[in-house]
Amino acid sequence: MNFKGRSAGVVGTLALVLQAGTAMAADDVSFQLDWTPGGISSAYYLGVEKGCFTDQDINVTISRGYGAADAVTKVATGVADFSVTDLGVIIGAIGETQAPVKAIMPIVSQSPLAIAIRGDSPIQTMNDLEGRKLGSSVGNAALEYVPYGMQLAGADYSKVKEVLTDGSALNGLLLSGQIDALASYITSAVQIEALAAQNGMTIRTVFYGDQLDIYNASVFTSDEMIANNPDLVSRFKKAVECSYEAASADPEAAVDAITAGVEGMIRDTQVTSVPFAMNFSFGPDNPVFAANGFNWDMDRVTHNIDVVGKVHDKTYDLTADDIVYSPAE
Incomplete structure (x- = not known):
C-alpha cells in the first residue's frame, strides 16, 4: 500500500475541511441604519458589492432605521449588532439612561x-x-x-x-x-x-x-459585543472603512449600489446627495478627517460631551472612554 500517497490524500482532505470550516465561520451581523437609506449610507451597499464585509468574514444584513433613539435601543437590547447615529445622541443616551453602548468609529467627523x-x-x-x-x-x-x-x-x-x-x-x-x-x-x-x-x-x-466642533454620524455597538467579541468589532470597523474608501473614490458607483440594493430607490434622488456627502465627510475641506481619519480625537470627544450637556442643560459625569471605544487595528 502506498502510505505516502494515502498520507498526502488525508492531508489534502483535511486542508479542504479546514478551508470549508473557515468559510462557514463567517459572522452573521445585523447592521441597522438610523433612518431610511440614502446619501452617506450608500457606501455600505457599495461595500457589500466590493466584498468589504465578506473579506472580513462578515455576512452583513443592512436594514433601515426608525430614528436615532430607536437605533440606540435596538443595539442596547441586542436586536441589532451595529448601528450608526449622531455621537451626541449616544452621549445623551449613556448620560441619561446608562445605555450600554459605545461608538467605535466616526463617520461624519464635522457636524453638518x-x-x-x-x-x-x-x-x-x-x-x-x-x-x-x-x-x-x-x-x-x-x-x-x-x-x-x-x-x-x-x-x-x-x-x-x-x-x-x-x-x-x-x-x-x-x-x-x-x-x-x-x-x-x-x-x-x-x-x-x-x-x-x-x-x-x-x-x-x-x-x-x-x-x-463636534462629531456627527458614528458607528456604534453594545458593550456586550465589545466585551465578548472584540475581534468582530475590529473587523466590522475595517469593513466600514473599506466601504467608505470605495465610495469616496467612486461616488457614482455608490449611487448605483444603493439604487440596486434598496427596493424602490430612485437613482435621481441620490445623484447629487451622495457625492456631496462623500466630499463633505472625507474631502480635503474636512480638517478633522484629514487629521484623524476614522479614529477618535479624544479631546474632541470630551468637548462633544460638554456641548451635548449645554444643549440638554445637563452636566454629564462622563469621560471620553465612557463614550467611545477604539478597536484594535
Whole structure:
C-alpha cells in the first residue's frame, strides 16, 4: 500500500475541511441604519458589492432605521449588532439612561448642522431666525442644536416660533412658504434642493455645524459585543472603512449600489446627495478627517460631551472612554 500517497490524500482532505470550516465561520451581523437609506449610507451597499464585509468574514444584513433613539435601543437590547447615529445622541443616551453602548468609529467627523431656507429668503445668519417660523419633526436631533447655535451667534432662540409636524410634510411647508426655515443638515439640504429645482425654486443653507466642533454620524455597538467579541468589532470597523474608501473614490458607483440594493430607490434622488456627502465627510475641506481619519480625537470627544450637556442643560459625569471605544487595528 502506498502510505505516502494515502498520507498526502488525508492531508489534502483535511486542508479542504479546514478551508470549508473557515468559510462557514463567517459572522452573521445585523447592521441597522438610523433612518431610511440614502446619501452617506450608500457606501455600505457599495461595500457589500466590493466584498468589504465578506473579506472580513462578515455576512452583513443592512436594514433601515426608525430614528436615532430607536437605533440606540435596538443595539442596547441586542436586536441589532451595529448601528450608526449622531455621537451626541449616544452621549445623551449613556448620560441619561446608562445605555450600554459605545461608538467605535466616526463617520461624519464635522457636524453638518444647518438651517435650510428658500433661495429668496431674507435670512442670512442665525440671528435672522428671530421672529421667524422654524420647522422640524418631533424628536429631530437637528432641532436640539439650534438654540445653542443661535446662542453662539448672540441670538435669542425664544424669539423663534417652532412648527413641529410630521417629517414627510416639512419640505412642502418650506417650499410653500408656510415655514421660513427648516432645522436640517447641509448634507440633507442637497436633497431638498433637488425637489425645489423641480418647482423652479432654489434652496440655501445657513451652515453652523463647523462652529460647534463636534462629531456627527458614528458607528456604534453594545458593550456586550465589545466585551465578548472584540475581534468582530475590529473587523466590522475595517469593513466600514473599506466601504467608505470605495465610495469616496467612486461616488457614482455608490449611487448605483444603493439604487440596486434598496427596493424602490430612485437613482435621481441620490445623484447629487451622495457625492456631496462623500466630499463633505472625507474631502480635503474636512480638517478633522484629514487629521484623524476614522479614529477618535479624544479631546474632541470630551468637548462633544460638554456641548451635548449645554444643549440638554445637563452636566454629564462622563469621560471620553465612557463614550467611545477604539478597536484594535
